[in-house]
Amino acid sequence: MTLDSRFTLTRGSFELNVDLSFNEGEVVAIMGPNGSGKSTFLHAIAGLLPATSGTLLLDGEKLDDASTDIFVDPTQRTVGLVFQGGLLFETMSVLDNIIFGLRARKIKRADAVTQAEPLISQLGLTDLLDRQPRELSGGQSQRVAIARALVTQPKVLLLDEPMSGLDTATRQLIREEFCEVLAGFAGYRILVTHDLEDALAMADRIIELDHGKVVWDGTISEYRAKL
Amino acid sequence: MNRSRRHRQRLPWQIVLIAAVAAAFFLAPFVGLMWRTPWSKFTDIVTRREIRDALWLSIETSLITSVICCIFGVPLAWLLARVEFPGRRFIRALTTLSMVLPPVVGGIALLFTFGRRGLIGQYLDQWFGIRLPFTMTAVVMAQCFVAMPFLVLTVEAALRQLDLRYEGVARTLGGSRWYVFRRVTLPSIRPSLFAGFVLAWARALGEFGATITFAGNLPGTTQTMPLATYAALDSNPESALILSLVMIAIAFTILIVLRDRWLGRSDQGLPL
Numbered sequence: 001m002t003l004d005s006r007f008t009l010t011r012g013s014f015e016l017n018v019d020l021s022f023n024e025g026e027v028v029a030i031m032g033p034n035g036s037g038k039s040t041f042l043h044a045i046a047g048l049l050p051a052t053s054g055t056l057l058l059d060g061e062k063l064d065d066a067s068t069d070i071f072v073d074p075t076q077r078t079v080g081l082v083f084q085g086g087l088l089f090e091t092m093s094v095l096d097n098i099i100f101g102l103r104a105r106k107i108k109r110a111d112a113v114t115q116a117e118p119l120i121s122q123l124g125l126t127d128l129l130d131r132q133p134r135e136l137s138g139g140q141s142q143r144v145a146i147a148r149a150l151v152t153q154p155k156v157l158l159l160d161e162p163m164s165g166l167d168t169a170t171r172q173l174i175r176e177e178f179c180e181v182l183a184g185f186a187g188y189r190i191l192v193t194h195d196l197e198d199a200l201a202m203a204d205r206i207i208e209l210d211h212g213k214v215v216w217d218g219t220i221s222e223y224r225a226k227l
Numbered sequence: 228m229n230r231s232r233r234h235r236q237r238l239p240w241q242i243v244l245i246a247a248v249a250a251a252f253f254l255a256p257f258v259g260l261m262w263r264t265p266w267s268k269f270t271d272i273v274t275r276r277e278i279r280d281a282l283w284l285s286i287e288t289s290l291i292t293s294v295i296c297c298i299f300g301v302p303l304a305w306l307l308a309r310v311e312f313p314g315r316r317f318i319r320a321l322t323t324l325s326m327v328l329p330p331v332v333g334g335i336a337l338l339f340t341f342g343r344r345g346l347i348g349q350y351l352d353q354w355f356g357i358r359l360p361f362t363m364t365a366v367v368m369a370q371c372f373v374a375m376p377f378l379v380l381t382v383e384a385a386l387r388q389l390d391l392r393y394e395g396v397a398r399t400l401g402g403s404r405w406y407v408f409r410r411v412t413l414p415s416i417r418p419s420l421f422a423g424f425v426l427a428w429a430r431a432l433g434e435f436g437a438t439i440t441f442a443g444n445l446p447g448t449t450q451t452m453p454l455a456t457y458a459a460l461d462s463n464p465e466s467a468l469i470l471s472l473v474m475i476a477i478a479f480t481i482l483i484v485l486r487d488r489w490l491g492r493s494d495q496g497l498p499l
Contacts (some may be wrong), residue, residue, distance in 0.1 A: 048395045074398040081399045083392055091414035100410075101400035152401060 003188045007054030009044050016040050016212040027182055027189040029203035036209040038192040042158045046081050047074035080149030084161040086141035088133035094144050095129040101152035116151050123147050138166045139174050146181055155187040175201055264468045272469045280447045281455035289431035292370040296427040300378040308386035323376045333372050334440025365442035366449050370431035377430050378423035385419030425485050
Protein backbone atom coordinates (compact mmCIF):
# COMPACT_ATOMS: atom_id res chain seq x y z
CA MET A 1 0.00 0.00 0.00
CA THR A 2 1.35 3.42 -0.92
CA LEU A 3 0.59 7.11 -0.85
CA ASP A 4 1.67 8.48 -4.21
CA SER A 5 2.11 12.18 -4.75
CA ARG A 6 3.08 13.29 -8.23
CA PHE A 7 1.90 16.81 -8.55
CA THR A 8 2.66 20.45 -9.02
CA LEU A 9 1.06 23.09 -6.86
CA THR A 10 1.38 26.75 -7.76
CA ARG A 11 0.61 29.56 -5.33
CA GLY A 12 1.48 32.97 -6.64
CA SER A 13 5.12 32.84 -7.65
CA PHE A 14 5.83 29.71 -5.59
CA GLU A 15 5.77 26.30 -7.22
CA LEU A 16 5.90 22.98 -5.38
CA ASN A 17 6.87 20.11 -7.62
CA VAL A 18 7.05 16.64 -6.09
CA ASP A 19 7.22 13.03 -7.17
CA LEU A 20 7.16 11.09 -3.93
CA SER A 21 5.87 7.73 -2.84
CA PHE A 22 5.25 6.82 0.81
CA ASN A 23 4.96 3.31 2.18
CA GLU A 24 2.44 2.38 4.82
CA GLY A 25 4.16 1.99 8.17
CA GLU A 26 7.20 4.17 7.53
CA VAL A 27 7.80 7.44 9.34
CA VAL A 28 8.97 10.07 6.92
CA ALA A 29 10.46 13.38 8.00
CA ILE A 30 10.21 16.24 5.54
CA MET A 31 12.86 18.86 6.13
CA GLY A 32 13.87 22.08 4.53
CA PRO A 33 14.25 25.80 5.18
CA ASN A 34 11.31 28.19 5.59
CA GLY A 35 9.42 28.61 2.35
CA SER A 36 10.70 25.34 0.91
CA GLY A 37 7.16 24.00 0.53
CA LYS A 38 7.01 21.59 3.49
CA SER A 39 3.73 22.88 4.87
CA THR A 40 2.25 23.37 1.42
CA PHE A 41 2.92 19.70 0.77
CA LEU A 42 1.07 18.66 3.93
CA HIS A 43 -1.83 20.97 3.08
CA ALA A 44 -2.08 19.32 -0.33
CA ILE A 45 -2.16 15.81 1.20
CA ALA A 46 -4.81 16.95 3.68
CA GLY A 47 -6.92 18.42 0.90
CA LEU A 48 -6.67 22.01 2.08
CA LEU A 49 -4.97 23.03 -1.18
CA PRO A 50 -5.70 21.51 -4.59
CA ALA A 51 -2.89 20.42 -6.92
CA THR A 52 -2.42 22.54 -10.04
CA SER A 53 -1.50 19.49 -12.11
CA GLY A 54 -0.72 15.83 -11.49
CA THR A 55 -2.24 13.30 -9.13
CA LEU A 56 -2.40 12.23 -5.51
CA LEU A 57 -3.30 8.60 -4.79
CA LEU A 58 -3.95 6.93 -1.44
CA ASP A 59 -3.92 3.11 -1.63
CA GLY A 60 -4.73 3.39 -5.32
CA GLU A 61 -7.68 5.73 -4.80
CA LYS A 62 -7.43 9.11 -6.47
CA LEU A 63 -7.65 11.94 -3.95
CA ASP A 64 -6.69 14.67 -6.36
CA ASP A 65 -6.40 14.59 -10.12
CA ALA A 66 -6.12 18.00 -11.70
CA SER A 67 -6.72 16.65 -15.22
CA THR A 68 -10.10 15.06 -14.42
CA ASP A 69 -11.30 17.49 -11.77
CA ILE A 70 -11.32 14.76 -9.14
CA PHE A 71 -10.80 16.37 -5.74
CA VAL A 72 -11.71 14.47 -2.61
CA ASP A 73 -12.87 16.88 0.09
CA PRO A 74 -10.70 17.04 3.26
CA THR A 75 -13.66 15.68 5.23
CA GLN A 76 -13.48 12.43 3.23
CA ARG A 77 -9.72 11.93 3.18
CA THR A 78 -9.13 10.09 6.49
CA VAL A 79 -6.21 12.35 7.28
CA GLY A 80 -5.16 13.50 10.75
CA LEU A 81 -3.39 16.85 11.12
CA VAL A 82 -1.35 18.09 14.06
CA PHE A 83 0.09 21.59 13.93
CA GLN A 84 2.71 23.43 15.91
CA GLY A 85 1.29 24.42 19.28
CA GLY A 86 -1.57 21.98 18.89
CA LEU A 87 -3.94 24.62 17.52
CA LEU A 88 -6.72 23.44 19.79
CA PHE A 89 -10.14 25.03 19.41
CA GLU A 90 -9.95 27.66 22.15
CA THR A 91 -13.66 27.90 22.76
CA MET A 92 -14.10 24.21 23.59
CA SER A 93 -13.01 22.03 26.51
CA VAL A 94 -10.29 19.44 26.04
CA LEU A 95 -12.90 16.68 25.77
CA ASP A 96 -14.86 18.56 23.11
CA ASN A 97 -11.65 19.10 21.19
CA ILE A 98 -10.88 15.39 21.26
CA ILE A 99 -14.33 14.22 20.16
CA PHE A 100 -14.75 17.00 17.57
CA GLY A 101 -14.12 14.61 14.66
CA LEU A 102 -16.70 12.16 15.94
CA ARG A 103 -19.32 14.83 16.63
CA ALA A 104 -18.72 16.23 13.13
CA ARG A 105 -19.70 12.79 11.85
CA LYS A 106 -23.00 13.13 13.73
CA ILE A 107 -22.05 10.60 16.40
CA LYS A 108 -23.97 11.25 19.63
CA ARG A 109 -21.93 12.87 22.35
CA ALA A 110 -22.19 9.94 24.79
CA ASP A 111 -21.17 7.47 22.09
CA ALA A 112 -18.33 9.73 20.99
CA VAL A 113 -16.98 9.89 24.54
CA THR A 114 -17.13 6.08 24.86
CA GLN A 115 -15.39 5.70 21.53
CA ALA A 116 -12.62 8.13 22.47
CA GLU A 117 -12.09 6.63 25.92
CA PRO A 118 -9.25 4.16 25.07
CA LEU A 119 -7.29 6.87 23.26
CA ILE A 120 -7.82 9.33 26.12
CA SER A 121 -6.42 6.97 28.72
CA GLN A 122 -3.62 5.82 26.41
CA LEU A 123 -2.43 9.41 26.07
CA GLY A 124 -2.91 10.10 29.78
CA LEU A 125 -5.50 12.82 29.25
CA THR A 126 -8.20 11.56 31.63
CA ASP A 127 -7.57 14.28 34.22
CA LEU A 128 -7.49 17.11 31.70
CA LEU A 129 -10.84 16.58 29.99
CA ASP A 130 -12.69 19.47 31.67
CA ARG A 131 -9.90 21.97 31.19
CA GLN A 132 -9.86 24.75 28.64
CA PRO A 133 -7.02 24.73 26.08
CA ARG A 134 -5.50 27.92 27.51
CA GLU A 135 -4.99 26.11 30.83
CA LEU A 136 -2.73 23.46 29.29
CA SER A 137 1.05 23.35 29.01
CA GLY A 138 2.66 23.11 25.59
CA GLY A 139 3.20 19.39 25.95
CA GLN A 140 -0.36 18.75 27.13
CA SER A 141 -1.82 20.76 24.22
CA GLN A 142 0.21 18.68 21.82
CA ARG A 143 -1.08 15.43 23.31
CA VAL A 144 -4.66 16.64 23.06
CA ALA A 145 -4.04 17.62 19.43
CA ILE A 146 -2.78 14.10 18.72
CA ALA A 147 -5.80 12.54 20.40
CA ARG A 148 -8.05 14.80 18.36
CA ALA A 149 -6.31 13.76 15.15
CA LEU A 150 -6.32 10.03 15.93
CA VAL A 151 -9.87 9.71 17.21
CA THR A 152 -11.31 9.41 13.71
CA GLN A 153 -8.83 6.63 12.90
CA PRO A 154 -7.15 8.28 9.94
CA LYS A 155 -5.00 6.40 7.44
CA VAL A 156 -2.52 9.26 7.21
CA LEU A 157 -1.08 11.19 10.13
CA LEU A 158 0.46 14.55 9.23
CA LEU A 159 2.54 16.39 11.81
CA ASP A 160 3.46 19.97 10.95
CA GLU A 161 6.36 21.16 13.14
CA PRO A 162 4.69 19.60 16.18
CA MET A 163 7.61 20.35 18.48
CA SER A 164 8.39 23.92 17.53
CA GLY A 165 7.94 26.44 20.28
CA LEU A 166 8.51 23.93 23.10
CA ASP A 167 11.43 24.30 25.50
CA THR A 168 14.25 21.77 25.34
CA ALA A 169 13.13 19.67 28.30
CA THR A 170 9.50 19.45 27.13
CA ARG A 171 10.73 18.80 23.64
CA GLN A 172 12.67 15.75 24.75
CA LEU A 173 9.64 14.45 26.65
CA ILE A 174 7.23 15.08 23.80
CA ARG A 175 9.61 13.54 21.31
CA GLU A 176 9.57 10.29 23.28
CA GLU A 177 5.79 10.44 23.48
CA PHE A 178 5.55 11.10 19.77
CA CYS A 179 7.78 8.12 19.06
CA GLU A 180 5.41 5.99 21.12
CA VAL A 181 2.31 7.34 19.41
CA LEU A 182 3.87 7.01 15.98
CA ALA A 183 4.91 3.44 16.78
CA GLY A 184 1.35 2.58 17.72
CA PHE A 185 -0.11 4.07 14.55
CA ALA A 186 -0.24 1.75 11.58
CA GLY A 187 -0.87 4.14 8.68
CA TYR A 188 1.23 6.67 6.81
CA ARG A 189 3.19 9.00 9.04
CA ILE A 190 4.64 12.22 7.69
CA LEU A 191 6.44 14.66 9.95
CA VAL A 192 7.42 18.13 8.85
CA THR A 193 10.27 19.59 10.86
CA HIS A 194 13.21 21.92 10.51
CA ASP A 195 14.97 20.22 13.41
CA LEU A 196 17.43 17.50 12.39
CA GLU A 197 17.39 15.97 15.89
CA ASP A 198 13.64 15.42 15.69
CA ALA A 199 13.99 13.84 12.30
CA LEU A 200 16.83 11.55 13.33
CA ALA A 201 15.02 10.49 16.51
CA MET A 202 11.65 9.76 14.98
CA ALA A 203 11.87 9.03 11.26
CA ASP A 204 12.88 6.08 9.08
CA ARG A 205 13.36 8.22 6.04
CA ILE A 206 14.23 11.84 5.37
CA ILE A 207 13.11 13.99 2.48
CA GLU A 208 14.60 17.42 2.00
CA LEU A 209 12.79 20.13 0.11
CA ASP A 210 14.19 23.37 -1.18
CA HIS A 211 12.38 25.96 -3.29
CA GLY A 212 9.55 23.52 -3.86
CA LYS A 213 11.76 20.68 -5.14
CA VAL A 214 12.99 17.44 -3.58
CA VAL A 215 16.75 17.77 -3.05
CA TRP A 216 17.28 14.67 -0.93
CA ASP A 217 15.33 11.44 -0.37
CA GLY A 218 16.80 8.51 1.53
CA THR A 219 16.83 6.42 4.69
CA ILE A 220 18.07 7.67 8.03
CA SER A 221 21.31 5.66 7.75
CA GLU A 222 21.93 7.08 4.29
CA TYR A 223 21.32 10.55 5.68
CA ARG A 224 23.69 9.97 8.60
CA ALA A 225 26.35 8.83 6.13
CA LYS A 226 25.89 12.07 4.23
CA LEU A 227 26.43 14.21 7.33
CA MET B 228 4.89 56.07 44.45
CA ASN B 229 8.34 56.36 43.10
CA ARG B 230 7.33 54.73 39.86
CA SER B 231 4.42 57.03 39.23
CA ARG B 232 6.42 60.12 40.05
CA ARG B 233 9.06 59.13 37.56
CA HIS B 234 6.41 58.63 34.90
CA ARG B 235 4.81 61.95 35.70
CA GLN B 236 8.04 63.74 35.12
CA ARG B 237 8.37 62.12 31.73
CA LEU B 238 4.88 63.02 30.49
CA PRO B 239 5.27 65.41 27.54
CA TRP B 240 3.22 68.45 28.57
CA GLN B 241 2.68 69.59 24.96
CA ILE B 242 0.76 66.42 24.14
CA VAL B 243 -1.18 66.56 27.40
CA LEU B 244 -2.20 70.16 26.72
CA ILE B 245 -3.44 69.48 23.20
CA ALA B 246 -5.23 66.34 24.37
CA ALA B 247 -6.91 68.36 27.13
CA VAL B 248 -8.20 70.87 24.55
CA ALA B 249 -9.64 68.00 22.51
CA ALA B 250 -11.30 66.48 25.58
CA ALA B 251 -12.71 69.87 26.57
CA PHE B 252 -14.12 70.29 23.07
CA PHE B 253 -16.11 67.09 23.55
CA LEU B 254 -17.15 67.98 27.05
CA ALA B 255 -18.20 71.63 26.54
CA PRO B 256 -21.37 70.98 24.48
CA PHE B 257 -22.70 68.62 27.14
CA VAL B 258 -22.06 71.13 29.87
CA GLY B 259 -23.80 73.77 27.74
CA LEU B 260 -26.75 71.44 27.28
CA MET B 261 -27.04 70.64 30.94
CA TRP B 262 -26.68 74.29 31.90
CA ARG B 263 -29.79 75.20 29.89
CA THR B 264 -31.82 72.14 30.80
CA PRO B 265 -35.03 72.99 32.69
CA TRP B 266 -34.53 70.27 35.31
CA SER B 267 -37.85 71.02 37.04
CA LYS B 268 -39.74 69.90 33.95
CA PHE B 269 -37.62 66.79 33.39
CA THR B 270 -40.05 64.15 34.71
CA ASP B 271 -43.02 65.86 33.16
CA ILE B 272 -41.48 65.89 29.67
CA VAL B 273 -39.87 62.47 29.77
CA THR B 274 -43.12 60.78 30.77
CA ARG B 275 -45.13 62.40 27.99
CA ARG B 276 -46.77 59.90 25.70
CA GLU B 277 -45.16 60.99 22.44
CA ILE B 278 -41.76 60.91 24.09
CA ARG B 279 -42.33 57.45 25.53
CA ASP B 280 -43.50 56.31 22.09
CA ALA B 281 -40.41 57.74 20.43
CA LEU B 282 -38.09 56.21 22.99
CA TRP B 283 -39.72 52.81 22.73
CA LEU B 284 -39.75 52.96 18.92
CA SER B 285 -36.06 53.83 18.92
CA ILE B 286 -35.13 50.95 21.19
CA GLU B 287 -37.36 48.48 19.33
CA THR B 288 -36.24 49.39 15.80
CA SER B 289 -32.56 49.65 16.69
CA LEU B 290 -32.58 46.20 18.29
CA ILE B 291 -34.40 44.67 15.31
CA THR B 292 -31.89 46.41 13.05
CA SER B 293 -28.91 44.97 14.95
CA VAL B 294 -30.30 41.44 14.73
CA ILE B 295 -30.94 41.82 10.99
CA CYS B 296 -27.43 43.24 10.56
CA CYS B 297 -26.03 40.09 12.18
CA ILE B 298 -28.15 37.71 10.11
CA PHE B 299 -27.14 39.30 6.80
CA GLY B 300 -23.87 40.96 7.77
CA VAL B 301 -22.02 37.91 9.10
CA PRO B 302 -22.34 35.86 5.88
CA LEU B 303 -21.37 38.95 3.89
CA ALA B 304 -18.31 39.49 6.09
CA TRP B 305 -17.38 35.82 5.74
CA LEU B 306 -17.64 36.04 1.96
CA LEU B 307 -15.50 39.17 1.85
CA ALA B 308 -12.89 37.70 4.19
CA ARG B 309 -12.68 34.17 2.90
CA VAL B 310 -13.68 33.88 -0.74
CA GLU B 311 -11.88 35.39 -3.67
CA PHE B 312 -14.36 36.35 -6.34
CA PRO B 313 -14.43 38.89 -9.12
CA GLY B 314 -15.79 42.19 -7.88
CA ARG B 315 -14.93 41.55 -4.25
CA ARG B 316 -13.31 44.96 -3.86
CA PHE B 317 -16.32 46.59 -5.48
CA ILE B 318 -18.71 44.80 -3.11
CA ARG B 319 -16.57 45.77 -0.12
CA ALA B 320 -16.52 49.41 -1.19
CA LEU B 321 -20.28 49.27 -1.76
CA THR B 322 -20.89 47.76 1.67
CA THR B 323 -19.03 50.51 3.43
CA LEU B 324 -20.23 53.32 1.19
CA SER B 325 -23.03 54.34 3.53
CA MET B 326 -20.48 55.05 6.29
CA VAL B 327 -19.07 57.87 4.20
CA LEU B 328 -22.27 58.99 2.54
CA PRO B 329 -24.45 61.64 4.19
CA PRO B 330 -27.33 59.56 5.59
CA VAL B 331 -29.86 61.77 3.83
CA VAL B 332 -28.42 60.60 0.49
CA GLY B 333 -28.98 57.01 1.59
CA GLY B 334 -32.54 57.94 2.48
CA ILE B 335 -33.14 59.46 -0.95
CA ALA B 336 -31.68 56.35 -2.60
CA LEU B 337 -33.92 54.11 -0.54
CA LEU B 338 -36.93 56.27 -1.38
CA PHE B 339 -36.30 56.06 -5.11
CA THR B 340 -35.77 52.31 -4.88
CA PHE B 341 -38.41 51.16 -2.42
CA GLY B 342 -40.78 54.15 -2.64
CA ARG B 343 -44.19 53.70 -4.28
CA ARG B 344 -42.82 54.69 -7.68
CA GLY B 345 -39.34 53.30 -7.01
CA LEU B 346 -37.47 50.66 -8.94
CA ILE B 347 -38.56 47.83 -6.64
CA GLY B 348 -41.22 49.66 -4.65
CA GLN B 349 -43.63 49.96 -7.61
CA TYR B 350 -43.75 46.18 -8.00
CA LEU B 351 -44.07 45.63 -4.26
CA ASP B 352 -47.09 47.92 -4.41
CA GLN B 353 -48.60 46.48 -7.63
CA TRP B 354 -48.08 42.79 -6.89
CA PHE B 355 -48.33 42.55 -3.14
CA GLY B 356 -49.85 45.83 -2.07
CA ILE B 357 -46.80 46.55 0.08
CA ARG B 358 -45.91 50.19 0.63
CA LEU B 359 -42.74 50.65 2.59
CA PRO B 360 -42.21 54.40 3.04
CA PHE B 361 -43.59 55.93 6.23
CA THR B 362 -43.74 52.58 8.03
CA MET B 363 -41.75 51.06 10.84
CA THR B 364 -40.23 48.69 8.29
CA ALA B 365 -38.84 51.75 6.51
CA VAL B 366 -37.28 52.94 9.77
CA VAL B 367 -35.55 49.58 10.16
CA MET B 368 -34.43 49.58 6.52
CA ALA B 369 -32.94 53.05 6.85
CA GLN B 370 -31.13 52.03 10.03
CA CYS B 371 -29.83 48.81 8.44
CA PHE B 372 -28.49 50.78 5.51
CA VAL B 373 -26.31 52.94 7.71
CA ALA B 374 -25.57 50.48 10.55
CA MET B 375 -24.67 47.25 8.76
CA PRO B 376 -21.23 48.43 7.57
CA PHE B 377 -20.10 48.68 11.20
CA LEU B 378 -20.93 45.02 11.79
CA VAL B 379 -19.52 43.83 8.47
CA LEU B 380 -16.21 45.65 8.96
CA THR B 381 -15.76 44.44 12.55
CA VAL B 382 -16.58 40.82 11.75
CA GLU B 383 -14.54 40.79 8.54
CA ALA B 384 -11.48 42.07 10.42
CA ALA B 385 -11.92 39.34 13.03
CA LEU B 386 -12.25 36.66 10.36
CA ARG B 387 -9.12 37.89 8.64
CA GLN B 388 -7.17 37.68 11.88
CA LEU B 389 -8.29 34.13 12.56
CA ASP B 390 -5.64 31.50 11.71
CA LEU B 391 -7.01 29.62 8.71
CA ARG B 392 -5.41 26.43 9.99
CA TYR B 393 -8.07 26.10 12.71
CA GLU B 394 -10.71 25.73 10.04
CA GLY B 395 -8.35 23.46 8.08
CA VAL B 396 -7.92 21.08 11.00
CA ALA B 397 -11.66 21.07 11.60
CA ARG B 398 -12.26 20.20 7.95
CA THR B 399 -9.83 17.27 8.02
CA LEU B 400 -11.63 16.04 11.14
CA GLY B 401 -14.74 15.63 9.02
CA GLY B 402 -16.54 18.92 9.65
CA SER B 403 -18.66 20.20 6.79
CA ARG B 404 -18.17 23.85 5.95
CA TRP B 405 -21.36 24.78 7.81
CA TYR B 406 -20.45 22.68 10.85
CA VAL B 407 -16.98 24.23 11.00
CA PHE B 408 -18.42 27.73 10.62
CA ARG B 409 -20.91 27.11 13.41
CA ARG B 410 -18.64 25.26 15.84
CA VAL B 411 -15.19 26.73 15.21
CA THR B 412 -15.32 30.01 13.30
CA LEU B 413 -18.31 31.69 14.91
CA PRO B 414 -17.32 30.98 18.55
CA SER B 415 -13.81 32.26 17.82
CA ILE B 416 -15.05 35.61 16.60
CA ARG B 417 -17.77 35.99 19.24
CA PRO B 418 -16.21 39.04 20.95
CA SER B 419 -15.92 40.86 17.63
CA LEU B 420 -19.41 39.81 16.63
CA PHE B 421 -20.69 41.33 19.83
CA ALA B 422 -18.66 44.48 19.32
CA GLY B 423 -20.07 44.75 15.78
CA PHE B 424 -23.58 44.21 17.13
CA VAL B 425 -23.15 47.01 19.66
CA LEU B 426 -21.63 49.41 17.13
CA ALA B 427 -24.47 48.72 14.70
CA TRP B 428 -26.97 49.21 17.48
CA ALA B 429 -25.43 52.49 18.57
CA ARG B 430 -25.39 53.73 14.99
CA ALA B 431 -29.01 52.67 14.46
CA LEU B 432 -30.11 54.34 17.68
CA GLY B 433 -28.70 57.67 16.51
CA GLU B 434 -29.92 57.39 12.91
CA PHE B 435 -31.59 60.55 11.65
CA GLY B 436 -31.01 61.56 8.02
CA ALA B 437 -31.95 58.36 6.19
CA THR B 438 -34.89 57.76 8.50
CA ILE B 439 -36.53 61.17 8.09
CA THR B 440 -36.06 61.01 4.30
CA PHE B 441 -37.27 57.49 3.72
CA ALA B 442 -39.59 56.81 6.67
CA GLY B 443 -40.82 60.30 7.41
CA ASN B 444 -41.55 61.79 10.80
CA LEU B 445 -44.85 60.32 11.95
CA PRO B 446 -45.26 60.35 15.74
CA GLY B 447 -45.91 56.85 17.03
CA THR B 448 -44.97 55.13 13.76
CA THR B 449 -41.68 56.41 12.43
CA GLN B 450 -40.72 59.18 14.83
CA THR B 451 -37.67 57.85 16.65
CA MET B 452 -35.88 59.73 19.42
CA PRO B 453 -33.52 61.70 17.16
CA LEU B 454 -36.49 62.75 15.01
CA ALA B 455 -38.57 63.69 18.04
CA THR B 456 -35.67 65.74 19.36
CA TYR B 457 -35.32 67.60 16.08
CA ALA B 458 -39.07 68.18 15.83
CA ALA B 459 -39.18 69.52 19.38
CA LEU B 460 -36.39 71.99 18.70
CA ASP B 461 -38.81 74.17 16.70
CA SER B 462 -41.91 73.97 18.84
CA ASN B 463 -40.58 73.27 22.29
CA PRO B 464 -36.83 73.80 22.79
CA GLU B 465 -37.05 72.72 26.42
CA SER B 466 -38.24 69.27 25.36
CA ALA B 467 -35.45 69.10 22.83
CA LEU B 468 -32.90 69.74 25.56
CA ILE B 469 -34.29 67.04 27.79
CA LEU B 470 -34.60 64.54 24.95
CA SER B 471 -31.01 65.20 24.00
CA LEU B 472 -29.95 64.51 27.56
CA VAL B 473 -31.86 61.23 27.59
CA MET B 474 -30.13 60.13 24.39
CA ILE B 475 -26.74 61.13 25.74
CA ALA B 476 -27.40 59.18 28.93
CA ILE B 477 -28.38 56.05 26.96
CA ALA B 478 -25.40 56.23 24.60
CA PHE B 479 -22.95 56.99 27.40
CA THR B 480 -24.16 54.11 29.52
CA ILE B 481 -23.89 51.70 26.61
CA LEU B 482 -20.40 52.85 25.76
CA ILE B 483 -19.06 52.67 29.29
CA VAL B 484 -20.62 49.35 30.22
CA LEU B 485 -19.80 47.60 26.97
CA ARG B 486 -16.34 48.96 26.54
CA ASP B 487 -15.29 47.34 29.77
CA ARG B 488 -17.22 44.13 29.48
CA TRP B 489 -16.97 43.15 25.85
CA LEU B 490 -14.87 45.43 23.77
CA GLY B 491 -11.80 44.41 25.72
CA ARG B 492 -10.22 46.26 28.59
CA SER B 493 -7.31 48.20 27.27
CA ASP B 494 -6.82 50.60 30.14
CA GLN B 495 -3.10 50.42 30.40
CA GLY B 496 -0.53 53.13 30.20
CA LEU B 497 1.42 55.65 32.15
CA PRO B 498 -0.04 56.53 35.54
CA LEU B 499 -0.75 60.23 35.68
